Every structure is written in C-alpha cells, then in structure tokens.
Amino acid sequence: MRTIVLWLACVLALASPPWAQAAPDDHAGAIGALADVRAAVAEIVRIEDGYAVGHGAYVRAAHRAMNALVGRRDDGYAASYGDPGDGVGTLGHLDIMLDKVGSSLWTPAIEGAKANVLAAADNLQSALGQKEMEEYEADLTRALANLALVVGRPAQDGVLGGISGALGNTTLGVPWGATSVSGCALPSRAPAYGIVAQRLVYVALPRRSASAAIPDELSISRVVVRADDVVLYTHGAVAATTACGHASRMQRTREVALAAPEPPFTAAQAHAGSAVYRKSCLQCHGADLQGTAGPAVAGTEFLTTAKRNKWSLEDLRVTVFQNMPFSNPGSLTPKQYADVSAFLLASSCYPAGTRPFPQTDSSTLAAVKLGPISGAKPTNAKLGTCAVK
Amino acid sequence: MLRKVIGFAVIAVVSVVAVSRLGAQSSWPTTDSYLNADTDTADWILPARSYTGNRYLAHSDITTANVSTLKKAWATNVDARGPLETSPIVWHDTMYVTSSHNDVYALDAKTGAVKWHHAYKPHVIAFSANRGVAIGDGKVYEATLDGNLIALDAATGKTLWSVVAAHDTTNTFYTMQPVPYKDMLLLGASNGDWGGIGYLSAFSAATGKRIWDWETIPGPGQPGHGSWSGDSWKRGGGAIWSGVAIDPATNTLYADAGNPQPDFLGTIRKGTNLYTNSMVALDISGATPKLKWYHQFIPHDTHDWDPAMPPVLFSGTVGGTARKLVAAGDKGGNFWVLDAGTGALVYHLPVSTQKGQNTEPSRTGNIACPNTNGGVEFNGGSYMPETNAFYVPSVDQCGQWTSPGTATYVSGQFYLGGAFPKLVGPSTGYMSAVDIGTGKFLWRKHLAFPQIGGALSLSSGIVFTGGVNGDFTAYDAKTGSVLWHYPTNQTIQAPPGSYSLGGKQYVVVASGPAGINFADPRFAAGAPTLEGTYSHPTKATITAFTLP
Numbered sequence: 001m002r003t004i005v006l007w008l009a010c011v012l013a014l015a016s017p018p019w020a021q022a023a024p025d026d027h028a029g030a031i032g033a034l035a036d037v038r039a040a041v042a043e044i045v046r047i048e049d050g051y052a053v054g055h056g057a058y059v060r061a062a063h064r065a066m067n068a069l070v071g072r073r074d075d076g077y078a079a080s081y082g083d084p085g086d087g088v089g090t091l092g093h094l095d096i097m098l099d100k101v102g103s104s105l106w107t108p109a110i111e112g113a114k115a116n117v118l119a120a121a122d123n124l125q126s127a128l129g130q131k132e133m134e135e136y137e138a139d140l141t142r143a144l145a146n147l148a149l150v151v152g153r154p155a156q157d158g159v160l161g162g163i164s165g166a167l168g169n170t171t172l173g174v175p176w177g178a179t180s181v182s183g184c185a186l187p188s189r190a191p192a193y194g195i196v197a198q199r200l201v202y203v204a205l206p207r208r209s210a211s212a213a214i215p216d217e218l219s220i221s222r223v224v225v226r227a228d229d230v231v232l233y234t235h236g237a238v239a240a241t242t243a244c245g246h247a248s249r250m251q252r253t254r255e256v257a258l259a260a261p262e263p264p265f266t267a268a269q270a271h272a273g274s275a276v277y278r279k280s281c282l283q284c285h286g287a288d289l290q291g292t293a294g295p296a297v298a299g300t301e302f303l304t305t306a307k308r309n310k311w312s313l314e315d316l317r318v319t320v321f322q323n324m325p326f327s328n329p330g331s332l333t334p335k336q337y338a339d340v341s342a343f344l345l346a347s348s349c350y351p352a353g354t355r356p357f358p359q360t361d362s363s364t365l366a367a368v369k370l371g372p373i374s375g376a377k378p379t380n381a382k383l384g385t386c387a388v389k
Numbered sequence: 390m391l392r393k394v395i396g397f398a399v400i401a402v403v404s405v406v407a408v409s410r411l412g413a414q415s416s417w418p419t420t421d422s423y424l425n426a427d428t429d430t431a432d433w434i435l436p437a438r439s440y441t442g443n444r445y446l447a448h449s450d451i452t453t454a455n456v457s458t459l460k461k462a463w464a465t466n467v468d469a470r471g472p473l474e475t476s477p478i479v480w481h482d483t484m485y486v487t488s489s490h491n492d493v494y495a496l497d498a499k500t501g502a503v504k505w506h507h508a509y510k511p512h513v514i515a516f517s518a519n520r521g522v523a524i525g526d527g528k529v530y531e532a533t534l535d536g537n538l539i540a541l542d543a544a545t546g547k548t549l550w551s552v553v554a555a556h557d558t559t560n561t562f563y564t565m566q567p568v569p570y571k572d573m574l575l576l577g578a579s580n581g582d583w584g585g586i587g588y589l590s591a592f593s594a595a596t597g598k599r600i601w602d603w604e605t606i607p608g609p610g611q612p613g614h615g616s617w618s619g620d621s622w623k624r625g626g627g628a629i630w631s632g633v634a635i636d637p638a639t640n641t642l643y644a645d646a647g648n649p650q651p652d653f654l655g656t657i658r659k660g661t662n663l664y665t666n667s668m669v670a671l672d673i674s675g676a677t678p679k680l681k682w683y684h685q686f687i688p689h690d691t692h693d694w695d696p697a698m699p700p701v702l703f704s705g706t707v708g709g710t711a712r713k714l715v716a717a718g719d720k721g722g723n724f725w726v727l728d729a730g731t732g733a734l735v736y737h738l739p740v741s742t743q744k745g746q747n748t749e750p751s752r753t754g755n756i757a758c759p760n761t762n763g764g765v766e767f768n769g770g771s772y773m774p775e776t777n778a779f780y781v782p783s784v785d786q787c788g789q790w791t792s793p794g795t796a797t798y799v800s801g802q803f804y805l806g807g808a809f810p811k812l813v814g815p816s817t818g819y820m821s822a823v824d825i826g827t828g829k830f831l832w833r834k835h836l837a838f839p840q841i842g843g844a845l846s847l848s849s850g851i852v853f854t855g856g857v858n859g860d861f862t863a864y865d866a867k868t869g870s871v872l873w874h875y876p877t878n879q880t881i882q883a884p885p886g887s888y889s890l891g892g893k894q895y896v897v898v899a900s901g902p903a904g905i906n907f908a909d910p911r912f913a914a915g916a917p918t919l920e921g922t923y924s925h926p927t928k929a930t931i932t933a934f935t936l937p
C-alpha cells in the first residue's frame with residue numbers, strides 16, 4: 001500500500017509526459033463554450049433572417065444572444081429575456097479554462113476566442129443602444145463576424161483556429177478520462193488519443209462505434225482503417241509528427257501566439273520617430289506623451305481611450321498622417337509619419353517586429369485594434385509607457 | 390400690465406429679504422448684480438463683463454494720458470500644461486481663473502497670492518482649453534474637458550457637486566465659461582468636429598440638474614430639417630462653444646452655432662445645413678427655448694469657418710440712426726453686423742484675406758483663405774460708444790484643403806471627411822477698428838502674428854488686446870497708435886479684463902504656452918516681437934497691471 005502511494009506521488013511530481021491531456025475538465029468547458037456561441041449565433045441569425053416587426057423582438061434577440069455569451073454571473077446578463085445557452089455562458093466557460101497557473105498550447109486560441117467574445121458582446125451592447133434599424137443590423141453583423149472567429153476552424157490551429165481549432169488540434173480535444181498515448185506511434189487499442197508536444201495527432205476509435213463517435217471539431221486529413229479500429233489523423237498530424245524523435249528541440253521551440261494581429265513597426269522606425277516626435281509633436285503632446293495642449297498619445301490613458309472608442313491602428317494612422325501636426329497638418333514626409341507612428345506604438349509598449357509601419361494606405365491596419373496590452377512591462381509603470389531607445 | 394408690475398414688485402421684495410437673511414453670504418452676486426454688471430466698476434462677474442458680451446468699461450481711470458505709465462502690479466504662475474484662455478472673474482477682492490486642464494485658482498485680486506487651488510485631472514479628447522468659471526451663492530462653477538459640470542466651495546475650493554453634463558463623453562467636452570442667468574447656468578458643448586450635434590443646455594445653479602437642452606440641428610418634423618440631405622443631420626455639428634449674449638429685457642439669448650460636419654465634405658450633407666454657421670436668437674422665458682430668428686452666415690460650409698466670436702449686443706449709430714445691433718465674426722474672415730431685433734443683415738466686412746471660398750476641398754487639394762485657424766477667433770472683439778467703432782482682432786492665413794470624398798465616424802476622433810488644411814504662405818494678423826456708422830475701417834494694423842486676444846474697450850479711448858507673440862498692447866481707439874505695450878513673452882489667446890480694488894483700476898490678462906492651433910514651430914524660430922524675439926513659453930501666467 002505504501003509503495004503504491006509513493007509511486008503515485010512520484011508520478012504526480014514528475015513533469016507531465018508529452019501526451020498528457022488537458023486538466024479536468026477543460027475539454028467539457030470548450031464543448032460548453034462552443035455550444036453557447038452557437039446558441040448566440042442562432043439567435044442573431046434568426047432575427048436577421050426573419051421579418052420581425054417592432055423594436056422589442058430585436059432587443060430580445062440581442063439580449064438572448066448576450067446571455068448565452070456572457071453567462072448569468074455577468075452584469076450584462078438580463079434574465080428576463082431567457083437564455084438559449086447553458087447559463088455558464090461562453091465567457092464563463094472560457095474564464096474557468098484560463099483561470100489557472102501556466103499555459104497550454106491551446107491557451108492562445110482560447111484567449112483569442114475570449115477577446116472575440118468580448119468584442120461580440122460590445123457590439124451587441126452597442127446594438128441595444130441603436131435607434132436605427134440599419135445601425136442595429138450593422139452591429140449584429142459585426143458581432144457575427146466576431147463569433148465566427150470564436151468558433152474558428154478545426155483545420156487551423158493557433159489563435160485563428162478559435163475553439164474548434166483548439167479542440168481539433170491540441171490536448172483540449174481529449175475528453176477527461178480518455179486514454180492519451182504518444183502520437184508518434186499507432187495505438188495498441190482504441191479508443192485512444194495520439195498526442196505529440198500537446199498537439200493532437202490522431203483519434204483512434206473502435207470500428208464498431210466509430211461512425212457515431214467522431215468528434216464534431218475534428219478536421220480529418222487521413223483515415224487509417226485497421227482490423228479493430230479506425231485511426232483519424234488530424235490536419236496538423238504531419239507537422240506534429242516531424243517532432244517525433246526531436247522532442248528536445250520541440251520543447252525549445254516556442255510558438256509565438258498572438259491574441260490579435262500586432263501593430264507592424266520596426267525598432268529602427270521607432271528610434272527615428274523619437275526625433276520627429278520631439279520636433280513636431282512634443283509641444284502639444286508633452287515629453288511624457290500624456291498631453292499638454294493636446295491629448296495623451298501613449299500609455300495607459302491613451303490605450304484605455306482607444307479601447308473604449310474601439311480605435312484601430314488605421315484610425316490612428318489617419319489622424320496622424322492627415323491631421324497632425326495640428327498647427328500644420330500634412331507637413332511631414334510619409335517616412336516621418338510612419339516613424340513617428342512607430343515611436344508612439346513603441347512608447348505604448350507594443351513590441352517591435354520585422355514588418356515596418358506602412359508609409360502609404362494599408363488595408364491591414366484596420367484589423368489591428370488598439371487597447372491595453374496584456375503582459376506589457378512599461379518602464380514608467382504610472383503612465384504605462386515604455387522608453388524608446 | 391398691472392398684474393405684471395405687481396409680479397415684479399413681489400419678486401423684488403423676496404430678493405431683498407433673501408439677501409438680508411443670508412448675512413455674510415449676501416456677499417455673492419444677486420440676479421440684480423448680474424443684470425447691472427455693466428455699471429459695477431469694481432467687479433467682473435460675467436464672462437464678457439455683462440450680458441451684452443461687450444468688454445467695455447463706461448468709466449476708466451486709465452486714460453490715453455496716463456496709460457503709458459501702466460505697470461505690472463503682480464503676476465502669478467498657474468498650471469502650464471496648455472494655453473490659457475481664461476476670462477478672469479473678479480468679485481470683491483478675489484479673482485477666479487482656470488488653466489487649460491481645468492485647474493481652478495482663487496487669487497487675491499490685489500496681490501495675486503493664491504488663496505486656493507483646485508487641481509483637476511480630465512481626460513482630454515482633443516484640445517485642452519478652458520475659458521473660465523462662473524460664480525454665485527458661494528460656489529464656483531466650471532465645465533470640464535471630460536464633460537462634467539462641477540461646483541466648488543468658493544471659500545475653500547473643495548468640490549460640492551459634480552454632474553456629467555455632456556450627453557456623449559466620447560465626443561463631447563466643455564471649454565465654454567458657464568453663464569449664470571436667473572438661477573440657471575447656461576452652457577454650450579464642444580463636439581462640432583467630433584461627430585456630435587451641438588446643443589446649449591441650462592442647468593440648475595443650485596444642484597446641477599439639467600433644466601433644458603436646445604439642439605442646433607433640427608430633427609425630423611422640425612422647421613429647417615429639410616436643409617440636410619438624408620441622415621446627414623444626425624452628425625451635423627453646429628456646436629455652441631464660445632459664448633452667448635443675453636438681452637434680459639426681452640429674455641432673448643443670442644448664440645452662434647458652429648460649423649457643419651463632416652467639416653470638409655459637403656457632398657454627403659447637401660443643403661444649407663441649418664442652423665450651422667448661424668446666429669440664433671432664442672426666447673428663453675419659457676420652459677424650453679423657442680427660436681425667434683436665425684441668420685446663417687455661411688450656408689453649407691466646407692471649411693470649418695464657424696462664427697467663433699461670441700455675439701456682442703450694442704446700440705450703435707448706422708448712417709446717422711441709432712440701432713440695436715448684434716455683431717458676429719467668423720473664421721471665414723467676416724465681421725457681421727445684424728439688427729438685434731430681427732437678425733436682418735446690416736452689413737458685413739472682410740477682416741482677413743479671402744480666397745477660393747466657394748470651392749469645396751478636393752482630393753488633390755486646393756487653396757482657400759483664411760486657414761481653419763484664421764479669421765475672427767473665439768475671443769471676438771468689443772464696441773466703444775465713444776468712437777462708434779468695433780475693435781476686432783483677426784488671423785490672416787491661407788490653407789491647402791483636401792478631402793478624400795469619404796467620411797467615417799470613429800468615436801472620439803475628428804469627423805472631418807478630409808484633413809485639416811496645411812498652412813500655406815505667411816501667418817499674420819490684423820487689429821481692425823470698424824466704423825459702425827459706415828461699415829468701413831476706421832483704422833487697421835497688419836501685425837506679424839495672428840491676433841486672437843479679443844478686445845477690451847475703455848471709455849477713455851483705449852483698446853487693449855494681446856497677440857499670440859505675447860505682446861499685450863493698448864491702442865488709441867481713434868487712431869490705432871500704440872500707447873503702451875508689455876511683452877508677456879508667452880502666447881496670449883485669452884481676453885483682457887478690468888476691475889477696481891482699493892481705489893485702483895487694474896487690467897488683467899492670461900498668457901501661456903501656445904495652444905494647439907498656434908504651436909507652429911515656425912513661430913518659435915526667432916520671430917520678432919516688439920521687445921525682441923519669440924520663443925515657445927513653458928509657463929502660464931495671470932498678469933495684472935495698474936497705474937503707479
């Protein structure tokens with residue numbers, strides 16, 4: 001008896017094997033979250049496709065969709081309209097999944113999904129305040145676009161895969177209590193889930209019950225039928241199994257997972273922009289970028305305003321390139337405008353990258369939403385700004 | 390008629406009783422004090438001294454003979470995070486001023502010593518600026534950059550109450566000085582370049598509770614709504630942001646509604662766009678204001694040429710006939726004189742260079758004058774009965790305007806449908822004296838710097854104004870010759886005021902860093918002033934002057 005206890009303790013103390021499955025019960029949470037999103041989408045689609053007359057029906061639909069998304073523990077929950085979801089809400093499920101120490105391969109996808117749920121909720125909230133049908137529908141359409149990203153695609157992993165992608169490509173797809181094995185080899189018996197470095201490589205199902213047990217969120221790239229079982233290989237199986245035998249290298253590899261597209265700019269641009277700022281902007285926006293005659297343009301005050309007003313990087317670009325410096329708009333060169341934009345982003349603690357801030361119109365900037373940056377390490381904690389070197 | 394007279398008598402008795410009961414607190418201006426503010430030589434209790442909006446003193450110890458001996462009495466530095474635009478309020482021995490970021494100061498009017506300082510940290514949408522406070526009943530009122538109306542204890546500067554007064558704080562802020570009128574505070578919102586609809590509000594001076602709003606853009610079913618194509622009226626602009634004048638005898642309020650939006654794109658708002666760029670006369674005797682008349686200065690404006698000058702009511706002589714008139718000035722470089730009773734145009738006179746005014750901004754850009762910061766700005770000017778002349782500073786600039794042909798509303802950003810114009814050519818200013826009798830210039834001074842400092846007229850024949858180069862100047866009202874000047878070495882974009890204390894008359898003006906409109910680096914490059922060269926100031930100062 002004592003031996004067994006010791007053995008269990010050892011197992012628990014050791015690092016998880018590479019095919020370890022998700023904690024209890026993240027899989028069920030993801031499935032619940034997905035169901036709630038679909039319930040919300042159904043509400044919106046029903047009202048958009050229908051011919052409802054009167055404001056009340058639209059308000060009701062938006063509230064019901066909101067309820068399914070945020071769950072009954074959220075302030076935005078309006079019980080009187082009913083809840084097509086399970087009451088926990090997509091947000092509730094995702095929060096439970098994310099509320100733990102450490103991160104998994106699926107964490108970025110779930111964080112991305114959460115960000116998109118919040119965006120959808122914002123749009124639904126906005127819809128509830130609209131007086132014009134056209135504007136109400138525009139908000140709902142935006143919410144639907146957000147929710148499409150929450151659901152995501154099983155064929156895609158990372159943040160663009162959404163919840164489906166995480167279920168179909170990572171350990172999140174393994175139900176609690178199911179057997180996980182190393183995905184580098186075929187399973188000795190089914191059902192079993194093949195895992196390599198937290199990636200789901202295959203799902204093996206007993207032949208007799210396979211047709212009824214294929215998970216909805218699986219994007220199947222290859223099927224191997226054996227005597228007793230069916231092995232369904234995932235979309236990412238080939239890529240994942242190249243790591244077989246190279247586990248140490250895999251462990252060193254960190255996936256750069258982004259919750260949203262990052263602003264493009266280089267460190268060199270930000271550096272050059274510092275001089276432009278001093279010459280043409282500092283007088284109104286201040287040495288600390290918190291504004292004197294003009295408003296704050298970096299740090300917590302700026303990012304909070306940007307989030308509240310849903311500013312995209314394109315909104316910032318238009319204001320800077322077209323209307324600044326206010327006393328002589330359009331007086332800088334495109335390079336100076338791009339550099340100073342980079343300086344502002346760097347001052348707000350966005351990380352520099354390899355893609356430069358564009359000097360001309362760029363369709364990509366509209367997708368980059370500005371707002372407080374999680375994990376940022378400001379050099380001025382009070383202002384939330386970073387010194388630019 | 391008899392009933393009306395009795396009504397007035399009862400009110401008068403009640404107010405006398407109220408004053409005597411309040412004892413020490415009766416030291417605050419009463420309704421009568423405000424109505425008679427123009428005859429009070431000691432104090433300055435309304436934004437432009439009296440409800441007429443005319444910065445004029447009928448009695449002045451400072452004369453053309455002694456003004457050259459005018460000396461600095463005191464100077465007090467205040468928060469310098471932006472330009473000072475404050476119009477000081479003086480009551481007995483205390484002066485109340487504000488900084489660009491809504492800090493409020495109570496100063497000893499004799500020494501400039503700070504009695505108390507109320508610091509404020511507003512969220513700034515676009516410009517930091519504030520034009521001053523209102524006082525009454527032991528309170529100091531300020532409207533803030535984050536859309537609040539606040540009341541401070543006049544004795545201590547502590548906050549008594551604060552209400553969110555703006556309807557949409559993402560695109561609306563306050564720079565205007567609240568105007569006390571019959572237990573109300575009148576206040577216009579700044580939202581005319583950020584996608585809002587302009588409105589003037591009345592709040593209870595006791596509690597800050599909203600009494601009424603009057604929107605400048607007529608909604609569906611209202612007269613004037615047809616002057617907007619489609620839904621363009623919904624973000625039509627027309628902010629009332631600089632100041633108002635009131636004729637208490639008829640309960641008529643005069644206000645100027647600002648430019649239409651999107652500022653530089655007219656194609657999506659076809660029509661004349663009422664009541665933008667218009668003076669409106671409102672009957673404010675009832676529960677809600679009623680429009681008596683309007684006069685639109687620039688229909689369908691596409692250059693942000695709003696009538697920034699606060700209206701000035703005065704009795705002037707035109708062609709030998711005494712008339713009740715109201716003056717206006719716009720950023721399009723026009724000085725307007727209307728009949729105060731009907732709004733009919735008496736005449737108008739260009740006071741800045743005008744060019745290309747009828748061409749809408751194009752994709753490639755076209756030049757028009759004045760520039761968006763040009764013409765007559767928000768401090769306006771003043772009328773002097775002794776000369777029957779109106780003194781008005783103006784800005785002379787041209788700009789290159791562009792519009793991509795589309796406009797997108799983004800919450801908290803400019804809603805322009807184009808770009809603010811690029812300054813083209815020189816940036817100068819004028820100080821003009823307009824002979825009201827003829828509608829022609831009595832005299833004009835072309836100055837090396839933009840002039841937006843308003844004007845203070847003294848019956849002794851002196852006009853004070855300040856330039857953005859920091860020179861504070863006293864002109865001979867008849868000839869325009871410079872009688873006295875003082876270099877503040879800071880930017881002046883606040884109007885001058887005057888008060889008397891301990892038998893001495895003071896003139897006061899605020900100066901500080903250049904505002905966002907005049908922060909052009911070229912102004913700093915050793916440009917000339919009367920006393921040397923200009924450099925960008927980093928301090929903000931209230932300076933009072935008096936005779937030795």
